[in-house]
Amino acid sequence: MQLNSQLKQVDLRRIQIADEAKEAFALSSSFNYQMDSSLLNSRVHANQPWDFEIPFAYMSEGLIRVFAGWVSLQRPFQSLLPRSKLICTRVFEDRPRSLETIAWQYVMHTLSRCQHRNFALAYVAKMVELCPNSTLQKLTKSSSSASIESAVMTLCSETRQPVRTQIKRLAKSKQVQGWRVGNV
């Protein structure tokens, strides 16, 4: 597939996340990126053949539809986008058939490369929950549909307990508690 793609400088205003990748993008937007590699969870494996350093996209209706490699388009990194509003993108000639799989593979890749170990398993669980079954089976290379916890255990070679603990921790951290008089 890479043979049919070209590296292009494209205008930011023409870029849009592909519809099939929007859920994957939304999930990765909620990640707390960890820049210290010693705090990453090395057990999250992402066996993927792609080099996601630049956005992957295809062209449709005059728009560049990004379906992977979008980290530079996310909020924390948007301030680093060039002033020329041109970014280097790998643009495929046609819409890839396995677009959705690549998008979720990219999420897995991001998790393995950027996610703090305290929440990595919980985010993998979230990914398993949101990812379509067919795509998940391709990612886990298993034909049976397992429970979320089991799938995370398989993907990350973990036991059940840390997975459960992290899921609870993430749910709690996402809740907006609001400040009370005593906290102000």
Add this chain to the structure above:
Amino acid sequence: MFSPSKDKRKQNQSLYSTAHIIKRKKRLLGDVTCLTNSVVKPVVIKCAQNINLGLAPSYILASLFTGRSLLQLLEANIEVPNEEPGGQMNRAFYLLSNWQHPVLKLPSKYLSYFMVPDSKGEVLLPLELLKAFQKSQDEDLVIEDLETEVKEFIQQNFAGLFQHINLTRIQNHFSHLAPKFGLSRADVAFIADYDLLDNPHCSYGLFDASHIMQKHAQYISSLIKEAGLSGFQVQKIDKKSFFGSHRVLKGYSVSDFFKYCVRQITRNPSTHAELLKSFNFYTFYVVTFLELGTLHRPILSEFGKLESFDLINGNVVIIDKGEQSYRVIPLSQTACTILNAYIKYLKNLISDLRFTYPEISNAIAGALMSDRGLFQLWDSRGIKPYHPNNVYTLIESIFPFPQNWARHYIATMLMNDGVSRNLIEAYMGHAPSGDQLYNEYSSFDFNHNRILSDKIDKHIIQDLNLPLII
């Protein structure tokens, strides 16, 4: 040399002081139409003695006791429709109107209205008077006929006092003496049943009328005691009596409501559905918080554009019901902090949605640039102006609140806290701009509104302990 004795001097001084006080009092009262005790006393005695001899004596007593005109007392006979009156005549006014009827109809639960407390804390009930009123229900009356009857009664019985007594003076006696018994202008309006339509904020409040009734009973008691009348039945007042708005919530309901809204908001949402829900509930939370603090009407586009807010000086321009409702209302420090946090959230959202939902991102950017209303809602069809109907459908199964509850809740809190009704009126936007009260209490002296705003803020933070997203 003549020198008055010490006692004489003291007496003169005392006389002088009394005269001075009387003079001052007269100057302060300023109304020469006020009936004196020497006039009222024989009227009360004569009317009480002749209570069964016709309607005139009972109406004179009722007018003296309640400050109501004969017309008002007669109108109490008009049948009240079962359904709630629409338009400006809302349920609260209906309740207040309904409250006046017992003066004539006198169902048992309203008997306490004419109870008069004695020194032991018990009450005296002029049963004869009540019976006369009950009897009057069965007769068809014409106001002119009654006026003539009353005038004839006065002429026949008080020939020597006739030049002093007329129907207006009898009616005004209550309002003249009311301050002496601790009854405020609003309390007098409540009992005499006037001024209600001119003060619609009255219908926003829910208050315990038993305090007013107690004070009013003391007024009636003083009239009866001065007249030296006896033979009244003794009863006790032991219950609170609430009148007013049916839209007033309990504090814990308001608190639970805000806690529920906050629970629906997700920090760092992972899915589109979470993002959308969080956005709508966060907007709902901010709008409702601001409504509580500013008493904005939830009718049109909420609070208009961002340019309506002055977050540096802490105030907001509100035009929520036509030009007449224009007012500047202060924003508390908490409200400013919450609004700043919301604006920061919107700015982040613009970045988050820039490449996924550019049309939504642009719409929110437009709201921050005052191209459209600040508060918007997001559904499957896109962004649309905030409207309370759309949000309340999300929660009505959990909190079946009436839409205008925030105004009713805060107005009640302020009224029960003893805040002047005029100030509440100006704050709620009931006084039209250019009106003397509005200029005096709102535009002309902004500090009055600032005091109210701080009072509301203190209530929200300390009494309700609402969760704050800041």
